[in-house]
Amino acid sequence: MAYYAIKGGEEAIKNSLDLYGDITAKGEDLEDNSLIEGLTFSIDRVMSEGSLYSKKLAARAIKRSAGDLLNASFFLRAHRSSCQRIGTSKTIDVNNMRLSRRISSAFKDIEGGQLLGPSNDYEIKLLVDLKKEDVNIEEYSNKDCVIKSALTPLRDDNLIKTLPKEETVWDITRNYPSAPYPRSAVLQVMSRAETGSLLCVGYTTMRGYGDIHPTIGDLRIGELDIEFIHPFTKKDVKVGSIEATAVECVGTFNQNEEGETKLTTGFGFSFGKNETKAISMSMIDLSLYNTHYSVGGEHIIAADFDMIMHHLDGIESFGMTNHFKLPHYVTFQTDYQIFKSAQKYSNDKKEEESKNNTGVKK
C-alpha cells in the first residue's frame, strides 16, 4: 500500500498538545498574585483585548498561554461567550474618575495641576541599575482626587464640536452593526482592539494620513465605580470598581454643519493602564469623524470606517492569519488545475501567433 497520510489527526493533535503542554507547564507553577502584582501591564492588556475585566482570569490565561498575551486575550474572549449577561451597568462618566495620574499637554497648568502619578515616561532605558538618589515621595491618595477633564472650560464655552447623541448604546457583542456604523459600536471595537494594530493605524494619522499632530487635552488613569440598578429596589448599587485609562485629544478646527467654527476632539478608553492604546484610539476617533477637517487628500485608513471596524480585532486577525496552517490541499489542487489550463491557453495562443507571423513574409 502506498503512502496515505491524511488520516490520523486524532493522535497527532493529542501528541502535539502534549508537547505544547511541556512548554506551558512551567508557567502554571506561578502564583496568580505574582502575575497580577508583578506583571500588571500584561494583565491590563489582556483584560482590555479580551474585553473582560477580571485580573484573576487574565492571570490564569497568561499562564495557560505561557506569556503569549494575544493568546491569553483569546482565552478571556472564549470564556466570556459562555457567560450569561445579567444586565447593563449605568453609563460611566470618566470625569468622575478617582485619579492616580492625569496630565494635559494642551495647557501649562490645569485645575488640580499636572499629576504625573506612576509613569515611565521619563525613565532612562538602561538595563543596568544606576545609583538611585533618595527622593521624598509625597503621601498621595487618589480618594479625593476627582477632577473634570482639562477640556471642560473649552466645552463650557461651547468651543468644541459635538456629535449627535445616540439614543441607545450599541453592543457589538450582541449585535454587530453594518454600515453606517454607530459611534458607540466603533468605540467598542477600538477599545477591544489589539494594541499593536490600533497603534499602527493611530500612527498613520500622525504621518500625513490624518490630523498629523493633535494635542492631548486630557489623559487620565484611575478608578471608576461601576453602578448597577438593583432589580428589586430599583436603586443604584455600586457593584465594584475598575481601573481604566481615558484620553481626550484635540485636533484642528473647522466649520460644522451650522457654519460655526469649532475645535475637533477624539476620545479613547481602555481597561487598565493602557496609555498608548487609549491615545491611539482617540486619534483614530478624531480622524473618523473629522475627515474633511484633515490635512491631505490621500486615502486615510484611520478615517475609513470599514477599515477600523473589520481589521483591528486581534482575536480575529490572529485567528485568520493562523488558519493558513490548516490543510488546504483541495483548494490548492483547484488553484493548480486552473493555473495549468490558463498556462496552456496562453502558450497555445503564443504559438498560434508566432505561426501566423512566420506565415507572413516581410
Added chain:
Amino acid sequence: MRYAFLDEEAKKEIRRSILKAIAIPGYIVGFASRELPVARGWGTGGLQVTLAMINEEDTLKVIDQGCDGSVNAVNIRNFIKSVTDVKTTTNTKEATIIQTRHRVPEIELQEKQTLVYQVPMPDVLETVEPSIAKAKLLHANADYSKLWVLLYEDTSMFGDSRISNRYPVMVNDRYAMDPSPIPKYDTLKLNNCKALQLFGAGREKKIYAIPPYTKVEPLKFEDREFKVENFEGKKCSRCGSQDSFLDEVYDDDGVTHYYCNDTDYCDNNLNDGEK
C-alpha cells in the same frame, strides 16, 4: 458548561439569523458572532450554526477538505461532542448535520440532512468591491456588473475565469453568493439540493442559506462551458473509483498517486467491494 457551549440568548439570535437567511436564499444576514474556544478562521461560523441547531436526536459528521480524520475536523467534532454528547459518524448517509470545510460530500444528500459550510469570505463581491457598505448597495440593486467584467477580463486573457474555488453562484435568480472555497467540481451539487445548506462566517459575522430544492447556477457566459476540475484517465489507487474528486499525493520516491478526497466515499467503495 452549558449545553452546546453558547448561552441561550446567543443560540436564539443565531437561529433567528438562520431563519431569515433561509427566507431570503443567498442573502447575507449579519449576526453578533460569539468568540469560541476555537480560533477565528478555523470554522467558528460553521460551529456557531451547528451549535445553535444541534440537539440530542442529531448525528454529526465533520469533514475538513473532504476528510473526517483531518486534524481540524477531529478537533471540531471532539469539541461539539464534549459539549453536547451527540452521536457522531463518518458515514455521510447516517448524518443529520454535516459540518464541512471546503467540500460537498460525493454522494447525494437527502432531505432532512443539513450541510453546514465553514465560510472564510462570505461576500462574493469582496474581490471586486472591498467596501462592505458599497457591496451591500450592489447586492440590493442586484448589480453584479463588476463580477461580469472580472469574468470577461479573465476569459479574454486566460481562456476561462481565474477563480479556481469559491466560484460565484446565482441563487434563486436573485443574489450572487459565495459558496465557500469548494472546488468547482462541487459547485453544481448546490443546485436543487435536497438538503438544507447553511453557511456560517464567524470572523466576518455573517450567515446565509440555500433552502432545499433551490435553483443555484454558477455565474458564467451563455456561450461558455462551466469547466470543473478534471481527473480524466486517473483513478483512486485505493478503491479504484473514477468518478470522485481526487487528491494528488507524492510518495517518498516521488511517484504520484491519486486517492478519493472524500474518505468516507472511498471507505464505502472498499466495503462494497468486499461484500
